[in-house]
Amino acid sequence: VEASIPEPQREAWKRNQITSFTDKDGFEKEVVRHVETTLARSMFNCDEIAAYSATSLAFRDRLITHWNRTQQRQTYRDTKRVYYLSLEFLMGRALDNAMLNVGLKNVAQDGLAELGFRIEDVVKQEHDAALGNGGLGRLAACFLDSLATLNFPAWGYGLRYRYGIFKQEIIDGYQVEVPDYWLDFNPWEFPRHDVTVDIQFFGQVNKKTVDGKTVSVWEAGEIVQAVAYDVPIPGYDTPTTNNLRLWSSKASGGEFDFQKFNSGDYESSVADQQRAETISAVLYPNDNLERGKELRLKQQYFWVAASLYDIVRRFKKSRRSWNEFPDQVAIQLNDTHPTLAIVELQRILVDIEGLEWDNAWEIVTSTFGYTNHTVLPEALEKWPVGLVQHLLPRHLQIIYDINLFFLQSVEKAIPDDRDMLRRVSIIEESQPKMVRMAFLAIVGSHKVNGVAELHSDLIKTTIFKDFVEIYGPDKFTNVTNGITPRRWLHQANPRLSELIASKCGGNDFLKDLTLLNQLEKHVQDKQFRKEWAEIKYANKVRLAKHIKDTTGVVVNPASLFDVQVKRIHEYKRQQLNIFGVIHRYLSLKAMTPDQRKKQLPRVSIFGGKAAPGYWMAKQIIHLINSVGAVVNKDEDIGDLLKVIFLEDYNVSKAEIICPASDISEHISTAGTEASGTSNMKFVLNGGLIIGTCDGANIEITREIGESNIFLFGNLSEDVEDLRHAHTYGSHTIDSDLDKVFNEIEKGTFGTPHDFSAMIAAVRQHGDYYLVSDDFHSYIETHQLVDEAYRNQDEWIAKCITSVSRMGFFTSDRCINEYAEEIWNVEPLAVDRH
Numbered sequence: 001v002e003a004s005i006p007e008p009q010r011e012a013w014k015r016n017q018i019t020s021f022t023d024k025d026g027f028e029k030e031v032v033r034h035v036e037t038t039l040a041r042s043m044f045n046c047d048e049i050a051a052y053s054a055t056s057l058a059f060r061d062r063l064i065t066h067w068n069r070t071q072q073r074q075t076y077r078d079t080k081r082v083y084y085l086s087l088e089f090l091m092g093r094a095l096d097n098a099m100l101n102v103g104l105k106n107v108a109q110d111g112l113a114e115l116g117f118r119i120e121d122v123v124k125q126e127h128d129a130a131l132g133n134g135g136l137g138r139l140a141a142c143f144l145d146s147l148a149t150l151n152f153p154a155w156g157y158g159l160r161y162r163y164g165i166f167k168q169e170i171i172d173g174y175q176v177e178v179p180d181y182w183l184d185f186n187p188w189e190f191p192r193h194d195v196t197v198d199i200q201f202f203g204q205v206n207k208k209t210v211d212g213k214t215v216s217v218w219e220a221g222e223i224v225q226a227v228a229y230d231v232p233i234p235g236y237d238t239p240t241t242n243n244l245r246l247w248s249s250k251a252s253g254g255e256f257d258f259q260k261f262n263s264g265d266y267e268s269s270v271a272d273q274q275r276a277e278t279i280s281a282v283l284y285p286n287d288n289l290e291r292g293k294e295l296r297l298k299q300q301y302f303w304v305a306a307s308l309y310d311i312v313r314r315f316k317k318s319r320r321s322w323n324e325f326p327d328q329v330a331i332q333l334n335d336t337h338p339t340l341a342i343v344e345l346q347r348i349l350v351d352i353e354g355l356e357w358d359n360a361w362e363i364v365t366s367t368f369g370y371t372n373h374t375v376l377p378e379a380l381e382k383w384p385v386g387l388v389q390h391l392l393p394r395h396l397q398i399i400y401d402i403n404l405f406f407l408q409s410v411e412k413a414i415p416d417d418r419d420m421l422r423r424v425s426i427i428e429e430s431q432p433k434m435v436r437m438a439f440l441a442i443v444g445s446h447k448v449n450g451v452a453e454l455h456s457d458l459i460k461t462t463i464f465k466d467f468v469e470i471y472g473p474d475k476f477t478n479v480t481n482g483i484t485p486r487r488w489l490h491q492a493n494p495r496l497s498e499l500i501a502s503k504c505g506g507n508d509f510l511k512d513l514t515l516l517n518q519l520e521k522h523v524q525d526k527q528f529r530k531e532w533a534e535i536k537y538a539n540k541v542r543l544a545k546h547i548k549d550t551t552g553v554v555v556n557p558a559s560l561f562d563v564q565v566k567r568i569h570e571y572k573r574q575q576l577n578i579f580g581v582i583h584r585y586l587s588l589k590a591m592t593p594d595q596r597k598k599q600l601p602r603v604s605i606f607g608g609k610a611a612p613g614y615w616m617a618k619q620i621i622h623l624i625n626s627v628g629a630v631v632n633k634d635e636d637i638g639d640l641l642k643v644i645f646l647e648d649y650n651v652s653k654a655e656i657i658c659p660a661s662d663i664s665e666h667i668s669t670a671g672t673e674a675s676g677t678s679n680m681k682f683v684l685n686g687g688l689i690i691g692t693c694d695g696a697n698i699e700i701t702r703e704i705g706e707s708n709i710f711l712f713g714n715l716s717e718d719v720e721d722l723r724h725a726h727t728y729g730s731h732t733i734d735s736d737l738d739k740v741f742n743e744i745e746k747g748t749f750g751t752p753h754d755f756s757a758m759i760a761a762v763r764q765h766g767d768y769y770l771v772s773d774d775f776h777s778y779i780e781t782h783q784l785v786d787e788a789y790r791n792q793d794e795w796i797a798k799c800i801t802s803v804s805r806m807g808f809f810t811s812d813r814c815i816n817e818y819a820e821e822i823w824n825v826e827p828l829a830v831d832r833h
Ligand code: CR1
Pocket: 135, 136, 139, 287, 288, 289, 335, 373, 374, 379, 451, 481, 673, 674, 675, 676, 677, 695
């Protein structure tokens, strides 16, 4: 049935077009209307949650109008669209961002004040949308912000998990995971019960003859329904409002025997509840680690198949020929998680649309781009052939065919190299046989990119070396990550944003971050520096209050705040940091009271989640808390050293933490952190960093200057030799680190046995992450940090200079690079008002 209104009746619709509020009075009217009608409450029972709900609904109404028009415009113009497929979107809160992006936060602030509320308290009522683990998911969220801001016709596709990343509680110094049920009231999503796709699993493949041609028909063993939920993504200072479509799973006609979710307490405690809806129930809580669970593969196919069905349906509306598909559609694979999309599109084209294999494959490979986010072997996805065969029998056949044709082409180009064929085969001939998803993604895409220069070089010389030989170097490219300055400066640090605007000719820098370079000519301006320092101090006071409220520990905001917040992982080396803290503590203890008086007070702040099954990461959290428990009550030490572990690090906490750091730590073993993005957030907020020559740290150094960053440690090209030497040569531990270990073993920080594995990893098991090799340089560099901080005037100058040179790290620059080099798409011009 045609759902559109016929031409003669459209006049009435146009006459009655919705108008959005533009001023305080209009806003207040909308809030009151929503409190009284939508929420069925009144001024006699309107609490902060009701005020949050009504404010969100008022802004949501505004967004919907722009959102509808954006979609209509994009459909009408029918230009090429970008589809960003990501299993993770770490969005954080939406209201504050929506208010700032549509430019009406001041209106809301005044309106709410008149109605009896403080906007900060209202904003805080919102639950973070935490559908991601760490950098990979947050990058996807920053990209959506930039795509909308730059007016690209773009959709995000993901899963609507009922449970996002778990909430972390610290109990007796240990991490405890609590399910994150976040959907109680979510005004930012729109269920589209009319947009559904039936997704099939299991079953078998039958051959049939149609018009003399043999076709494969996949008979399903199970069908699950995908229901679309849409989330509006407002651009900054533009009417463009893009769509993020998240799929939710639902039983489709009858009960199905879902596989039991049987992997450890946390997962089963949240996922066992509703059998039919298990597929989209829970986000897998691993960062940089793949565990090969069947349900995870089901999630991947469910989401990929629903998204492709949607994309193909939209393409078909324009009645173009299939060969035009890559001119209309660019699909970016955020890591290998959506790699099955390559196989699924080939299946649609060959089995359902009847295209010839080669023609279909040409369309497929022109459509996809693949972003690699890690070289860590434990994070590279591989699926057992048997599992794929069972769950997706037709897809396995197609994968085998893709591999066959690929290996034939390799054989032809590089004859007589059997080992090459074994190395690059999409099927690993192991026991059991495995499908190598990264290889499938490379073969099925026209471009492969890494996320920082070093990382993009490393993938070409290590894990994907053979593919550079096969395809030539042009298939591989780099797009260094970036962050959105709207959330990570304007929203998180409004006072700094305002001060910057006053020196950079207004807010334009938020859309063209290179305009920050105008700050540099004010570095010597005393008044400016003073205001800068005052803002940093105020941000530290705000964090100190958060620390007091959540941990009970009082910290002095005049101390140097030293921050490391990110997922807990051995490669990120929080253990190096805490060993360094212990070293500092021992040095302070060894001093006379007079010597101590000359020391610089420090607060070491940690935060981050450990994957529930990552035992060593949990031990690291425990050590940090145990050290804090001893140090924080040591009267000899007082304010000279405090050690804080902030519970439940997430996007909204990052917005408080990033603006409050003096120095932040990005200290991964060289060659292991693909990019890092919090390094960019901290520098953009006027903090300096201590870091290794790894990931984007290297490019940050190039941009802001070597004198504005504290680099230390071994270089990535030396890592392999060092590891080799640890294992096969004699391995002596740094003597200062040895003292730290001895102190832990004396029981100073609680039962030594609790930490013996962490120590053994360095002393006995080859120190894979080079903690001992880098320890001396790390300690020395921290001494340089102390010295530099004593000269506050110069310190502030370094901070301002650094910020002025951070223009490169906006995600707007990334998106423009992807658009130009990978997607070949252009923005859609918009009527401004
Ligand atoms: C990397 O570890 C990078 C983000 C975003 C992570 C981190 O250094 O900043 O991706 N990789 O590109 C990842 O999650 C599965 O791989």
